[in-house]
Amino acid sequence: MTTIALHDVAKRYGDVTALAGIDLEVESGEVFGFLGPNGAGKSTTIDILLRYTYPSSGRVEVLGHDVTSDPVAVRERTGILPEGYAPFETMTGRQHLEYAIAANDADDDPDVLLERVDVAHAADRKAIGYSKGMTQRLGLAMALVGEPELLILDEPSTGLDPHGVRLMRQIVREERDRGATVFFSSHILEQVEAVADRVGILRQGSLIAVDTIDGLRSANEGDGELVVELETADGVRERVAGGETAAGSNPPAGAQVGLEPVVAAVDSLAGVSAVRRDGDALVVACATEAKLDVLDTIREQGATIIDFSTAETSLEELFVSYTEGGR
Numbered sequence: 001m002t003t004i005a006l007h008d009v010a011k012r013y014g015d016v017t018a019l020a021g022i023d024l025e026v027e028s029g030e031v032f033g034f035l036g037p038n039g040a041g042k043s044t045t046i047d048i049l050l051r052y053t054y055p056s057s058g059r060v061e062v063l064g065h066d067v068t069s070d071p072v073a074v075r076e077r078t079g080i081l082p083e084g085y086a087p088f089e090t091m092t093g094r095q096h097l098e099y100a101i102a103a104n105d106a107d108d109d110p111d112v113l114l115e116r117v118d119v120a121h122a123a124d125r126k127a128i129g130y131s132k133g134m135t136q137r138l139g140l141a142m143a144l145v146g147e148p149e150l151l152i153l154d155e156p157s158t159g160l161d162p163h164g165v166r167l168m169r170q171i172v173r174e175e176r177d178r179g180a181t182v183f184f185s186s187h188i189l190e191q192v193e194a195v196a197d198r199v200g201i202l203r204q205g206s207l208i209a210v211d212t213i214d215g216l217r218s219a220n221e222g223d224g225e226l227v228v229e230l231e232t233a234d235g236v237r238e239r240v241a242g243g244e245t246a247a248g249s250n251p252p253a254g255a256q257v258g259l260e261p262v263v264a265a266v267d268s269l270a271g272v273s274a275v276r277r278d279g280d281a282l283v284v285a286c287a288t289e290a291k292l293d294v295l296d297t298i299r300e301q302g303a304t305i306i307d308f309s310t311a312e313t314s315l316e317e318l319f320v321s322y323t324e325g326g327r
């Protein structure tokens with residue numbers, strides 16, 4: 001059964017296209033990680049799923065309801081941890097849960113929920129005085145009230161310490177095990193990998209990949225990381241300015257050429273998906289068969305290679321390779 005279905009959903013704010021028309025289906029009982037860099041459109045999508053905002057075009061169904069015409073039916077069955085959850089000024093942690101339990105007509109025990117997110121020790125304190133991580137835990141407890149069929153968590157790990165991050169993951173798994181669907185956004189692939197059955201990667205308002213993490217990795221198969229340590233950029237500049245470049249182009253003496261031409265030349269090679277500078281090293285994401293070409297090109301550009309090493313694509317690199325060059 002499908003819990004979330006987006007059909008060609010677009011959202012524009014004036015000149016800004018926050019979502020460019022996305023299609024997505026999330027199945028019941030799935031943990032779905034929604035990934036993307038800052039400004040990619042994650043919160044906008046979540047706001048549309050809950051009809052906090054209208055899509056400019058497209059159709060959105062959640063738990064079998066058309067969100068535009070029937071938002072209340074969706075919200076009643078959905079636990080929500082909004083981005084930047086903020087508690088009420090006057091209420092204690094326990095009172096927040098009592099309020100949410102009454103509003104949802106649920107029969108949860110507030111103390112059990114506070115215990116579950118490890119904030120029971122502060123149950124009688126005003127929640128406005130909670131730390132960032134405690135507030136986030138309280139927000140999660142509020143989302144869990146009434147055993148919702150769907151949990152929508154916007155950047156749930158924000159402000160959490162490593163124990164909190166682990167607890168969040170554990171709770172997501174427990175919720176999935178009792179049959180809930182979990183849809184959560186993040187820009188940290190490592191956090192998503194540990195719990196998500198599938199991930200969707202959003203970039204500049206477009207969904208550019210939907211797959212398991214293993215699937216994403218094999219789609220990038222062959223792409224590893226080549227780290228090439230070079231003599232300093234100044235060293236390159238001096239040699240190139242002195243006409244020692246082996247590239248055949250003879251820049252005039254005194255030309256200010258740094259590593260940029262080297263980066264550009266490597267970036268234009270077949271099999272290279274990304275190049276970035278890390279101090280005086282170039283970090284090149286490329287297919288195995290392109291590695292020799294990369295080293296040759298760097299030399300041809302007049303740079304001196306001090307050392308190089310290769311590594312498998314890290315999760316961070318995987319994320320960057322999907323999302324580089326834009327929001």
Ligand SMILES: Nc1ncnc2c1ncn2[C@@H]1O[C@H](COP(=O)(O)OP(=O)(O)OP(=O)(O)O)[C@@H](O)[C@H]1O
Nearest residue numbers: 013016018036037038039040041042043044045187
């Ligand atoms: N109310 C608004 N008015 C104008 N532009 C908006 C509004 N809300 C979002 N946007 C724009 O839409 C784009 C997507 O924003 P959104 O908040 O959905 O990104 P995000 O992926 O959640 O980012 P982050 O990881 O930083 O939270 C951005 O360019 C943002 O500036």
